[in-house]
Amino acid sequence: MAKKSAYNSGILSFAFKSLFIVLIMFVFSVMGSKLIKTLNPVCANSISCINNLNPDIENNSPGLFENQTITPPKIELSASDFTKPVLGTETASREKHIYVDLSTQTLSAYEGQALFMQTLVSTGKWYPTPTGDFRIWVKLRATRMTGGTGADYYDLPNVPFVMFFAGGDISQGRGFSLHGAYWHNNFGHPMSHGCVNMRIIDAEKLYNWVNPATAGYTTHSTTSDPGTLITIYGEAPL
């Protein structure tokens, strides 16, 4: 009887110790995962990221989104794509500023106090669009964006009018951008992996307005032509 009691005590003690160890392992696993994400944050487009800043035009490649085969728009680069005059003249009193309201999924672009354009957008659904103040650091006439895994995997050639932004805690390497989207038409609702999706005609209009002034199919901001300021705020309706 005493032996049985000691045996049962031993089993219970072992069970509690095992449970404790499992709990500790779980806590460290979660903390470790968070630490990894902090040290190695996910890129908006987890595969393509910013690996290629040359203009990437692929007119005969199909796209894939939500397990649907998509036909990307054909892009024929022309001389007018190479150099477009930037609309509007930026002065101290007419600074260009883009606001993205995540709550209403609205983008508003101002030149000083004057509203240049206002339109619906689609921000991050599968990964949040960051909030804060950012600047455009490079514009690409078009590029390929790939990312996600499994059913969420996407591969989208010829994404048009791409404006990468960075600032604060969001480094250039995170690959967040404003760009045209040809694979869905659900603007006003979060749909992306962190980027700000726009109707193609809206992205084109914005691309031709923002700084840096277009000077090639890839245009980097410089100290003399810094990128337009973007403020992203609010909370997306996820």
Place this chain on the structure above:
Amino acid sequence: MGIGQKRYSQPNVSLPNVPKPVITPKSTWDSSDGKATLIMEKKTEPNSSVYSFSTTDNLIYSTTVPVSNIFSIPYNSWSPDNKYFFLKETADGNNNYYVFSSQNKMFAGNSKFLKVNEEFAKKLINYQLADVTGWAAPNLLLVNTNELNGKQGPSFWFEISSQNFIKLSTRFN
């Protein structure tokens, strides 16, 4: 007055005052890439409205409805590939959604358009149609639902080719 010419006198009745139909200025909406335009014209008669929907190439659809029925072009009307568009009709406090081919192609059953609400009512009897927000892909409309008790329900894709609803694991608000 010459020989053989008849004199018509004003009839001794009061003629009804027939108002001229009011023609609302056209509403137009471009596709996302700007390559297609949907044009809505509305003519208001005394007891009815005549709506016409055209692209720059074709008259797609025309209908006469009671004055209280209102058609509108939703923001995300055009499919991403410009092959389809959807319209919203508000009638008796309810919203009805219709899908058309921009190329005037007929749907299965030789139908000019798909009635999303009708298909929904046949196939998703455990839900109420809350909203059609736009296109998840060229062939997939996004439909949000409510549960029958009024609580928020799941999102579905309405697949145009099969006219089936596909339940999604994520709600698209």
